[in-house]
Amino acid sequence: MVEANYIPIVRPDPSEELTWVGRCRKGDDTALTHLIHRHRNRLVRTATNLLRDRHEAEDVSQEAFLKAFRELHRLRDDRAFSGFLYRICVRLCMDRLRLKRAEPAEFDSVQNHEGGAIENRVLIERILDQLPADLRFTLVLREIEQLSYEEVAEYMHVPIGTVRSRLHSAREKFRKLWLEAMAE
Amino acid sequence: MIIRKFGCKRFEILASESLDRGLVPAEFRFMSQHREACARCRQSETSRVMALNMLRESAIPAQADDSFDRRLLRRARLQSAREQVSYWSPAAVGATVALVLVLAAVQLVSKPNGLPENNSPAGEARLSSSLPAVPDLNSTP
Numbered sequence: 206m207v208e209a210n211y212i213p214i215v216r217p218d219p220s221e222e223l224t225w226v227g228r229c230r231k232g233d234d235t236a237l238t239h240l241i242h243r244h245r246n247r248l249v250r251t252a253t254n255l256l257r258d259r260h261e262a263e264d265v266s267q268e269a270f271l272k273a274f275r276e277l278h279r280l281r282d283d284r285a286f287s288g289f290l291y292r293i294c295v296r297l298c299m300d301r302l303r304l305k306r307a308e309p310a311e312f313d314s315v316q317n318h319e320g321g322a323i324e325n326r327v328l329i330e331r332i333l334d335q336l337p338a339d340l341r342f343t344l345v346l347r348e349i350e351q352l353s354y355e356e357v358a359e360y361m362h363v364p365i366g367t368v369r370s371r372l373h374s375a376r377e378k379f380r381k382l383w384l385e386a387m388a389e
Numbered sequence: 390m391i392i393r394k395f396g397c398k399r400f401e402i403l404a405s406e407s408l409d410r411g412l413v414p415a416e417f418r419f420m421s422q423h424r425e426a427c428a429r430c431r432q433s434e435t436s437r438v439m440a441l442n443m444l445r446e447s448a449i450p451a452q453a454d455d456s457f458d459r460r461l462l463r464r465a466r467l468q469s470a471r472e473q474v475s476y477w478s479p480a481a482v483g484a485t486v487a488l489v490l491v492l493a494a495v496q497l498v499s500k501p502n503g504l505p506e507n508n509s510p511a512g513e514a515r516l517s518s519s520l521p522a523v524p525d526l527n528s529t530p
Binding site: 234237238241242245246248249250253254257259262263266267270271274275325326328329330344347348349354372373376377379380383384 | 402439448453
């Protein structure tokens with residue numbers, strides 16, 4: 206198992222979340238700032254790996270925060286804020302990707318990435334672009350973000366069985382596309 | 390040969406599942422036997438591992454920009470202000486209309502229809518010599 210580029214994911218403590226979300230509901234600016242600070246890096250990273258575009262990912266992450274704060278009244282359990290926020294983010298990424306795919310393809314979104322792994326990233330981006338959006342998101346959330354089946358199911362709003370079957374299909378399709386790309 | 394013909398699909402599923410969970414001894418044994426017997430599955434397993442490793446290596450270790458918080462807080466405040474306006478604007482419009490109606494009603498009520506009965510001008514009417522004389526319409530020419 207390769208762990209290059211992998212930054213351990215620190216998941217927020219739900220009981221602590223309860224206090225901050227409660228204060229945020231009452232319009233406390235400090236709580237708002239705290240929640241942003243707490244989730245921003247992980248959210249931006251997830252969106253970046255889903256969309257493969259950092260600037261777009263930042264924009265989507267901001268939209269996700271704003272939507273989460275706007276719809277905070279819909280959240281029944283304050284401890285579930287994290288899942289609520291990421292679900293919104295994944296949905297916005299999905300919408301953004303569909304919109305992007307409807308437009309003519311451009312391969313300039315990796316130009317801002319740094320380092321010698323750029324060829325690898327371009328190749329992976331092209332392969333991911335050929336996968337259906339739901340398979341792509343399941344694969345990235347599981348393989349890159351290292352989320353559990355339960356978390357992927359929660360964020361994508363599908364049953365765990367669907368995650369399992371999508372993951373199997375995604376891995377197989379990804380492997381075949383990778384072999385084709387390597388043969389070129 | 391039997392293993393190769395009838396076990397490839399199972400091997401493929403177990404190879405994928407082995408990435409997420411530990412296999413039970415029977416599954417592990419089956420995979421070892423099948424791997425030895427089937428070159429195609431062996432190759433596909435190797436290529437799957439390599440492809441997924443490459444995918445993991447391509448992870449972008451992005452972090453939020455320094456100005457992320459500031460921009461987001463500004464947008465959040467703007468959103469909050471808009472919500473306040475959209476919440477209070479129907480009430481404000483209603484209050485304005487009501488105020489206009491009340492003012493109009495007050496104006497109508499306070500305006501006199503004519504001179505009151507006890508009206509008596511304090512001054513004295515005098516005929517000014519500088520004014521032209523009013524012609525007497527009853528007199529005959």
